[in-house]
Amino acid sequence: MLKQKKVACVALGFLTIAIAVSCASKTVATTSKANQPIKSAENTQNANENLKALMTKGEEIYRTKCTHCHGVPETSAYSSNRWDRIINEMAPRARLDAAEKNAVLTYVKAGAR
Numbered sequence: 352m353l354k355q356k357k358v359a360c361v362a363l364g365f366l367t368i369a370i371a372v373s374c375a376s377k378t379v380a381t382t383s384k385a386n387q388p389i390k391s392a393e394n395t396q397n398a399n400e401n402l403k404a405l406m407t408k409g410e411e412i413y414r415t416k417c418t419h420c421h422g423v424p425e426t427s428a429y430s431s432n433r434w435d436r437i438i439n440e441m442a443p444r445a446r447l448d449a450a451e452k453n454a455v456l457t458y459v460k461a462g463a464r
């Protein structure tokens with residue numbers, strides 16, 4: 352009788368530990384899984400807003416500073432690689448700083464053929 356009680360106690364002890372462990376690991380897993388989609392959605396939204404701002408700024412520069420000497424073609428007139436070379440050549444002529452050059456480059460390459 353005494354031996355049976357001891358076995359039952361040990362079994363109960365193991366069961367408690369097993370439940371505690373499984374609960375603990377479940378909590379950790381759900382927390383990190385629950386946070387991830389929210390974070391990446393926020394990051395995506397921020398990235399989209401940054402890109403939108405960059406595109407707007409780039410187009411504005413393209414239509415103003417780039418038209419001092421000549422008209423500008425549709426951005427689809429050149430490939431992305433060709434735009435790299437053109438902007439490298441034209442940015443100093445238009446006196447663009449690094450940020451302005453990056454904005455124009457983003458804009459024209461987005462519309463490249």
Ligand code: HEC
Pocket residue numbers: 413416417418419420421423424437438440441442444445446447455
């Ligand atoms: C100071 C005057 C000047 C400014 C400002 C200028 N360009 Fe030019 N661009 C030229 C000249 C001159 C040419 C003729 C080709 C050459 O000399 O390389 C030219 C040619 C081009 C061409 C044709 C290239 C080809 O190979 O067919 C494109 C496209 C162009 N520019 C885009 C731009 C863009 C975009 C900007 C703004 C970042 C800009 N340009 C600013 C003077 C300018």
